[in-house]
Amino acid sequence: MLNQQCVRPELRAEQPEMNASIAATPSDLLLQDVWDAVRARDVLQSRHLPAAYALLTHVLLSAPFFALDSLAAVWPRVRWWRLAAGSGPPPSAAQWLRCLGRLLLRYAVAVVPATALLQSLGDPELRELPExxxxxxxLCTEVAACLLLFDALFFAWHLAMHRVPWLYVHVHRQHHQQQAPFALAAQDASWVELLSLLLLALASARLLGCHPLSEVVFHLFNSWLAVEDHCGYDLPWALSRVLPFLGGAPHHQAHHGLYGVNFAPYFTHWDKLFGTYRSTRKD
Known part of the structure; x- marks a missing residue:
């Protein structure tokens, strides 16, 4: 066996990287390929990315529920899955278009410029991407930690917006226009609330020191859970049916109907701890 002291210094410096590559799993190697492709395009350095990514993922992830709302008018099975099946028809295409118009306007006028300004004020070294x-x-642990931290921050902010009358009237009331929300309406809120929630999501990842790729995946999951919470359907394959600690659409729709319960966006532990939990599952 070669003595470690006999190995040339430059080879000794390469050994940790060689050992890391040998120990890497196929999934790790796949993540490296994905990350190399992302870094090559340099898209993560854009100051407009956080807001643009939030809007784009939200609209795209809402699209399947637009199809469900369209099918609900002709397919009884879909109507049976709706949480508000007895309260009237699903939202029409015109409602979806009006909601989309409001979102585009608020992002263009306020959210995108504000986040771009805040990104430009940050330390440039913090935006350098690791190799x-x-x-x-x-990645999995960081995404899970981000979701847990964001859930806690959102719970506190959401509770404050309901308990402080000025905040409710001037910041949050617009989001409660629909007692039976639909997927795209998850972001149908005032520009102040939209910006605050985006900043909470960004802060969650930054406070935990997440890898940029973990942050991208976290924002994707965050958008999906928000869409599912507001979709208006209790689907058999919903995440809340697989993971009992998630509230899902029934949990959040109860909040829109009763106002004073179920303030946490995703998990149920904070509402249970503070006595604001309302069970909604019939089965």
Missing amino acids: LAPSCWR
Whole structure:
């Protein structure tokens, strides 16, 4: 066996990277390929990316529920899945278009410029992208930690918006226009609330020191959970049916109907702890 002291210094410096590559799993190597492709396009350095990504993912993830709302008029099975099946027809295409118009206007006028300004004020060194992708384990743990932290921050902010009358009237009331919300309406809120929630999501990832790729995946999951919460359907394959600690659409629709319960966006533990939890599952 070669003595470690006999190995040339430059080879000793390469050994940790060689060992890391040998220990890497296929999923880790796939993540590295994905990360290399992302870094090559340099899209993560854009000051407009956070707001544009939030809007684009929200609209795209809402599209399947637009199809469900369209089918509900002709397919009884879809109407049976609706949480508000007895309260009237599903939202029409005109309602969806009006909601989309409001979102585009608020993002263009306020959210995109404000987030771009805040991004430009940050330390440029913090936006430098690492060469290595996170391991699969690190990505999963960071995404889970971000969701838990964001859920806690959102719960506190959401509760404050309901308990402080000025905040409710001037910031949050617009989001409660529909007692039976639909998927796209998850972001149908005042520009102040939209900006505050985007900043909470960004802060969650930054406070935890997440890898940029973990942050991208977190924002994707965050958008999906928000859409599912507001979709108006209790689907058999919904995440809340698989993971009992998630509230899902029934949990959040009860909030829109009763106002004083179920303030946490995704998980149920904060509402249970503070006595604001209302069970909604019939089965």
